[in-house]
Amino acid sequence: MFGLHSIRWRIAVPYVILAVLAMAGLAVYLSDLVRNAHLADLEAQLTAEAQLLGETLAAPLAQGKPGEIFDAQARHYADLLGVRVTIIATDGTVLGESHEDRLRMDNHLYRPEVQEALANGQGSSIRFSQTVRYEMMYVAVPVTAEGRETGIVRVALPLRQIEANLSRLRRAVLSATVVTSLIAVLLALLIAERTSRPLRQLTHMAERMAEGDLSARLLSRTRDEVGLLSDAFNRMAGQLQEKMTTLDRERSRLAAVLTHMADGVVITDAEGQVVLINPAAARLLGTTEKSALEASFARVVRDHQLIELWKRCRETGAEEMEAVEVDHHGPFLQAIVTPLLEGERQGFMVILQDLTQIRRLETVRRDFISNLSHELRTPLASLKALVETLRDGALQDPPAAKRFLDRIEAEVDALTQMVQELLELSRIESGQAPFHPAPVAVGDLVLPVIERLRPQADRTSLRLTVEVPPDLPPVLADPERVQQVVTNLVHNAIKFTPSGGEVTITAARSGQEMVISVNDTGVGISAEDLPRIFERFYKADRARSGGGTGLGLAIAKHIVKAHGGRIWAESIEGQGSTFFFTLLPAEQEDEEGR
Numbered sequence: 278m279f280g281l282h283s284i285r286w287r288i289a290v291p292y293v294i295l296a297v298l299a300m301a302g303l304a305v306y307l308s309d310l311v312r313n314a315h316l317a318d319l320e321a322q323l324t325a326e327a328q329l330l331g332e333t334l335a336a337p338l339a340q341g342k343p344g345e346i347f348d349a350q351a352r353h354y355a356d357l358l359g360v361r362v363t364i365i366a367t368d369g370t371v372l373g374e375s376h377e378d379r380l381r382m383d384n385h386l387y388r389p390e391v392q393e394a395l396a397n398g399q400g401s402s403i404r405f406s407q408t409v410r411y412e413m414m415y416v417a418v419p420v421t422a423e424g425r426e427t428g429i430v431r432v433a434l435p436l437r438q439i440e441a442n443l444s445r446l447r448r449a450v451l452s453a454t455v456v457t458s459l460i461a462v463l464l465a466l467l468i469a470e471r472t473s474r475p476l477r478q479l480t481h482m483a484e485r486m487a488e489g490d491l492s493a494r495l496l497s498r499t500r501d502e503v504g505l506l507s508d509a510f511n512r513m514a515g516q517l518q519e520k521m522t523t524l525d526r527e528r529s530r531l532a533a534v535l536t537h538m539a540d541g542v543v544i545t546d547a548e549g550q551v552v553l554i555n556p557a558a559a560r561l562l563g564t565t566e567k568s569a570l571e572a573s574f575a576r577v578v579r580d581h582q583l584i585e586l587w588k589r590c591r592e593t594g595a596e597e598m599e600a601v602e603v604d605h606h607g608p609f610l611q612a613i614v615t616p617l618l619e620g621e622r623q624g625f626m627v628i629l630q631d632l633t634q635i636r637r638l639e640t641v642r643r644d645f646i647s648n649l650s651h652e653l654r655t656p657l658a659s660l661k662a663l664v665e666t667l668r669d670g671a672l673q674d675p676p677a678a679k680r681f682l683d684r685i686e687a688e689v690d691a692l693t694q695m696v697q698e699l700l701e702l703s704r705i706e707s708g709q710a711p712f713h714p715a716p717v718a719v720g721d722l723v724l725p726v727i728e729r730l731r732p733q734a735d736r737t738s739l740r741l742t743v744e745v746p747p748d749l750p751p752v753l754a755d756p757e758r759v760q761q762v763v764t765n766l767v768h769n770a771i772k773f774t775p776s777g778g779e780v781t782i783t784a785a786r787s788g789q790e791m792v793i794s795v796n797d798t799g800v801g802i803s804a805e806d807l808p809r810i811f812e813r814f815y816k817a818d819r820a821r822s823g824g825g826t827g828l829g830l831a832i833a834k835h836i837v838k839a840h841g842g843r844i845w846a847e848s849i850e851g852q853g854s855t856f857f858f859t860l861l862p863a864e865q866e867d868e869e870g871r
Contacts, residue, residue, distance in 0.1 A: 292464075297458045304453075307446070308450060319414055326358050326432050327431065336422065347372045347373025365417075366428050367427070369391070393417070394431075395429070411436075413434065486517070541554075541560075541628070541629035542555045544624055545625050550571060551571065562578055564577055589614075594616055595616070596616070598614075610629045610633075612628070614628075656691050660688050663681045664685070716753060722752075725760060737776050740778075752791050758839075761836060763795075765829040766795040780797045787859075793857070801848045811844070840860055841861055844856070
């Protein structure tokens with residue numbers, strides 16, 4: 278797995294090299310030691326044999342007998358001792374030779390062993406013999422008789438036997454070296470394996486942890502340094518797993534908070550790259566989390582006010598806050614940019630608070646006060662004028678006084694109706710208005726209202742059409758309240774449809790709902806006014822001249838919501854309007870109740 282660079286081989290190879298070198302050195306040392314010992318023994322043996330021959334040949338040499346006698350004696354003693362015997366005169370002449378023809382041999386006076394024997398009483402040498410053509414050991418001793426040297430006896434033995442013995446010894450030592458080296462290699466590998474196995478296990482455990490498996494643990498079998506390291510590693514893994522679990526839990530909580538919080542959060546780095554964006558921010562900025570990440574802040578927000586606010590925070594290093602309306606028709610935001618510092622890395626957190634609904638409620642409140650003031654100003658001003666007229670002398674004119682009093686009564690009735698409708702709307706919104714839902718046919722909710730308002734439609738030459746199939750299932754509704762809704766919608770349709778137009782009331786089932794609609798061919802509602810027509814006292818400009826309190830659609834909206842339905846309108850200015858509201862079929866309510 279790790280090749281020659283693994284710690285196993287780094288332990289084993291030096292150990293093996295050391296063992297092999299030690300065994301090789303020991304083999305060389307033993308070989309030299311044994312060879313020297315053999316040579317010393319051989320030299321001692323040959324010396325003893327030469328001295329023995331010297332004592333035996335002392336008399337013949339002193340008598341000066343012929344060489345044939347010495348040749349015979351040399352061969353005799355050579356056969357007896359198993360050595361080469363050479364008898365030499367003091368002048369170097371070979372007198373007798375056991376293995377060669379002495380007459381053809383050179384003078385031996387200057388042979389090293391002869392010179393040493395003459396000088397020291399004994400001489401030896403190991404050299405290559407030119408006569409017999411192989412290496413031999415020579416030992417020479419002087420022969421003395423009657424106090425004088427009469428010759429020299431030299432014995433020699435070939436070293437081939439010694440070399441053969443040494444070769445056998447070397448082979449034995451080499452075999453022992455090889456066997457010992459193999460055992461050393463096996464021991465080195467075993468020791469290296471036992472040493473490196475825990476390290477490999479630690480490495481494998483670290484790799485598993487790097488891949489995210491923090492449950493990995495190592496079983497410690499020893500109490501040495503590796504065992505202590507394994508225990509420390511296991512403790513570290515346990516602590517790391519605990520910390521990662523805590524971090525994951527905190528990150529999950531933070532992610533849940535960021536995901537479900539209503540405020541948008543965008544975090545950028547120092548260069549303005551988006552590194553985090555929550556769903557609320559993506560929704561407010563009209564983008565997606567995937568496309569926003571790693572993109573520039575300017576590209577994500579696409580609004581110069583937000584970009585300038587971020588730049589100002591980066592320049593000042595302080596928190597910056599500003600109200601921003603995105604694209605003039607987009608959401609109205611409160612933007613807060615805060616610098617972040619994580620170690621040496623700087624970033625910025627942008628919090629986007631959606632104030633669109635609050636702003637809309639402020640607008641509704643402001644318009645409500647304005648509309649209420651407008652609705653009250655006209656009748657109150659009229660009443661004041663009528664009272665002043667009566668006070669200025671109209672009381673003295675009975676017909677005029679009666680006419681002014683009738684107008685006062687009408688204005689008071691209008692104010693009374695407005696107050697009653699406000700109280701009714703407040704009771705419905707607070708849930709205090711009584712509702713008595715019961716299964717009722719759709720026709721019973723629509724047809725009585727149509728019959729009551731048909732004369733008004735006839736006076737303005739309008740065609741009033743009803744399309745309510747008789748086989749529609751009954752709905753669960755409070756008849757009086759729902760008829761109030763239908764009356765309001767049909768009355769508005771008649772009021773804002775020019776003479777000769779048409780008003781159509783239809784009812785049809787759509788999925789799990791019953792949809793009732795009122796369509797007219799009147800003046801329509803502008804796109805700007807359409808989202809606000811169900812607000813209290815809100816009137817489109819075209820409607821202000823038509824009378825009414827401006828509370829009818831608000832009351833209708835809350836009645837429909839109290840029945841669990843929906844109400845909405847569709848209109849194109851100049852081409853008419855269609856109002857829809859839904860009710861739940863009685864059979865569906867029964868199933869849900871069961």
